[in-house]
Amino acid sequence: MTPIKHALTIAGTDPTGGAGIQADLKTFQELHVYGMSVLTSIVAQNTMGVKDIHHLPIDFIELQLQSVIEDIYPHAIKTGMIAQKEMMALLATKLGSLQNVPYICDPVMMAKNGDPLLEKDVRSFLRDTLVPLATIVTPNIAEAEDLIDMKIDTLEDMKKAAERIIHELGAKYVVIKGGSLNGEATDVFYGKSREFHILDAPRTDTKHTHGTGCTFSAAITSELAKGIPIFEAVKKAKQFTAAAIAHSLNIGHGYGPTNHWAYRLNASSN
Ligand SMILES: Nc1ncnc2c1ncn2[C@@H]1O[C@H](COP(=O)(O)OP(=O)(O)OP(=O)(O)O)[C@@H](O)[C@H]1O
Numbered sequence: 561m562t563p564i565k566h567a568l569t570i571a572g573t574d575p576t577g578g579a580g581i582q583a584d585l586k587t588f589q590e591l592h593v594y595g596m597s598v599l600t601s602i603v604a605q606n607t608m609g610v611k612d613i614h615h616l617p618i619d620f621i622e623l624q625l626q627s628v629i630e631d632i633y634p635h636a637i638k639t640g641m642i643a644q645k646e647m648m649a650l651l652a653t654k655l656g657s658l659q660n661v662p663y664i665c666d667p668v669m670m671a672k673n674g675d676p677l678l679e680k681d682v683r684s685f686l687r688d689t690l691v692p693l694a695t696i697v698t699p700n701i702a703e704a705e706d707l708i709d710m711k712i713d714t715l716e717d718m719k720k721a722a723e724r725i726i727h728e729l730g731a732k733y734v735v736i737k738g739g740s741l742n743g744e745a746t747d748v749f750y751g752k753s754r755e756f757h758i759l760d761a762p763r764t765d766t767k768h769t770h771g772t773g774c775t776f777s778a779a780i781t782s783e784l785a786k787g788i789p790i791f792e793a794v795k796k797a798k799q800f801t802a803a804a805i806a807h808s809l810n811i812g813h814g815y816g817p818t819n820h821w822a823y824r825l826n827a828s829s830n
């Protein structure tokens with residue numbers, strides 16, 4: 561039997577279980593990798609919005625990370641909600657010192673309803689510290705616009721933005737998620753091979769998309785932990801997330817969560 565691979569998420573929490581650390585761990589489990597987590601911020605949020613955020617002290621985030629790495633070395637690492645400059649600086653140092661571990665940077669900036677998850681004025685610091693270290697960075701349209709300070713209205717704009725993220729910011733690969741553009745669910749993948757790939761999946765007409773971005777980047781992380789080539793990993797993540805959205809859950813009073821086991825249902829009916 562192939563030894564199990566280990567994936568680590570470094571992110572904030574969602575007590576309703578749909579986004580953040582909780583969505584990441586559910587995704588790792590569904591995709592058969594051993595999931596581990598380092599908490600950065602504890603977020604009092606639900607499907608309706610964010611009530612308050614408690615940031616953990618930097619030295620305690622460092623201690624969690626050290627505890628994981630000295631014991632169960634991760635085969636891939638993702639970051640989600642990294643809210644403060646000091647957290648970004650710590651992670652840049654730590655992630656920069658790990659050799660050959662794929663790093664998936666989900667540049668989380670806000671919750672689905674628009675509530676901010678990052679402290680003010682730290683977005684450019686995210687762009688300058690964590691994005692350049694990324695094997696792949698996974699912005700949605702608003703995050704991509706913010707990272708390279710350009711308006712994105714069309715697929716051509718998405719391609720231009722992808723080129724700029726690679727050539728100006730230094731990540732190796734990028735996938736820009738077009739879920740919020742023109743009612744499509746078309747994503748653009750681009751990277752050091754300088755080839756564009758367009759990823760399409762049927763768009764589900766639902767408001768229950770809480771945690772889709774976390775789920776997508778955690779699925780990429782799972783596949784990269786297994787050693788799957790990067791574009792294959794992104795394609796699998798796209799299918800996994802599309803299924804999770806197609807079977808999303810009408811629970812809670814706001815933007816309901818996705819269904820992390822939907823891909824398993826699809827696979828068993830094939
Ligand atoms: N309603 C939908 N139906 C199918 N796929 C979707 C839908 N909404 C998003 N996706 C896809 O889910 C994945 C994760 O998208 P994510 O929610 O992070 O970003 P987004 O929808 O592009 O942006 P935003 O968070 O601003 O809505 C992407 O592949 C995206 O194309």
Ligand SMILES: Cc1ncc(COP(=O)(O)O)c(N)n1
Nearest residue numbers: 572573579580771772773774
């Ligand atoms: C802790 C945390 N991280 C990320 C998100 C964004 O979630 P989404 O995937 O819906 O953009 C969130 N709401 N909470």
